[in-house]
Amino acid sequence: ESRAYAAQCLNALDTTSSLLRASESMLGDMDAIAGDGDHGRGMVRGSAAANEAAAAAFERGAGAGSLLAAAGDAWADKAGGTSGVLWGAGLRAFGERLGDAETPTPVVLAASVRAFADRIAELGKAEIGDKTMMDALLPFAASLEERIASGASVGDAWSAAADVARHAAAATADLRPLKGRARPLAEKSLGTPDPGATSLAMVFAAVGPHFTA
Ligand code: ADP
Numbered sequence: 001e002s003r004a005y006a007a008q009c010l011n012a013l014d015t016t017s018s019l020l021r022a023s024e025s026m027l028g029d030m031d032a033i034a035g036d037g038d039h040g041r042g043m044v045r046g047s048a049a050a051n052e053a054a055a056a057a058f059e060r061g062a063g064a065g066s067l068l069a070a071a072g073d074a075w076a077d078k079a080g081g082t083s084g085v086l087w088g089a090g091l092r093a094f095g096e097r098l099g100d101a102e103t104p105t106p107v108v109l110a111a112s113v114r115a116f117a118d119r120i121a122e123l124g125k126a127e128i129g130d131k132t133m134m135d136a137l138l139p140f141a142a143s144l145e146e147r148i149a150s151g152a153s154v155g156d157a158w159s160a161a162a163d164v165a166r167h168a169a170a171a172t173a174d175l176r177p178l179k180g181r182a183r184p185l186a187e188k189s190l191g192t193p194d195p196g197a198t199s200l201a202m203v204f205a206a207v208g209p210h211f212t213a
C-alpha cells in the first residue's frame with residue numbers, strides 16, 4: 001500500500017513539472033511586472049529537479065514521505081530564487097509529516113499541508129495580505145482542514161480548497177507586495193496577481209486527483 005501511495009506522489013510531481021513547463025512564460029511575464037521575471041524559470045527548474053529526485057527515490061524503494069522530502073531538497077537546491085527555497089523546504093516538511101508507513105488518513109494529509117504552510121511561514125515570515133504565495137496557501141490549508149474535520153471526503157475537500165486558493169490568488173491583484181523582490185515596485189504590481197500565489201494555486205489544483213484517488 002505504501003508503494004502505491006509513493007507512486008501517486010511521484011505522479012503528482014510529474015504533473016507539477018509538466019504544468020509548470022506549460023506555464024513558464026505566463027508566470028515569468030507576471031513576475032516581470034514588479035519582480036525580476038524569473039518565477040516561471042525557477043519553478044520549472046525546481047519542479048523538474050524534484051521530479052527527477054523523486055523518481056530516483058522511488059527506484060530505491062522509498063516510501064511517500066521520504067520521496068517527497070528528497071524531492072523538496074532537490075527543488076530547493078536547483079530552483080534558485082526565493083520561491084524555490086520556500087517550496088523545497090515546504091515539500092520536505094510535507095513529506096516528513098506524511099511519513100512512509102501507509103496511505104495517510106484525511107487528517108494526516110491535512111496536517112501535512114499545514115506542515116508545508118508552517119515551514120514556509122517560518123522561513124519567509126510573510127503574513128496574509130503581504131502579496132505572496134501565503135495568500136493562496138493559508139486559505140487552502142484552512143479550507144482543507146475545515147472540510148476534512150466536518151467529514152468531507154478528501155476528494156471533495158481538496159477540490160473545494162483548490163477553488164478557495166484560486167480565488168485568493170486572483171484577489172492578490174488588489175494588494176501591494178510587502179515582502180520579497182516586488183516590494184520596491186509595489187505600485188506597478190497593483191492590478192496583477194502575485195506570481196507565487198498564482199503558481200501555488202495552479203499546482204495545488206492540479207495535484208489533487210493524485211492525492212485523492
Ligand atoms: P525571486 O523573487 O527570488 O526572483 P521567484 O520569482 O521565483 O523568486 O518567486 C517570487 C515569489 O516568491 C513571489 O511572487 C511570492 O509569492 C514569493 N515570495 C517572495 N518572498 C516571500 C516570502 N518572504 N514568503 C513567502 N513567499 C514569498
Ligand code: MG
Nearest residue numbers: 035036038039
Ligand atoms: Mg522572481
Ligand code: MG
Nearest residue numbers: 036038081082
Ligand atoms: Mg529572482
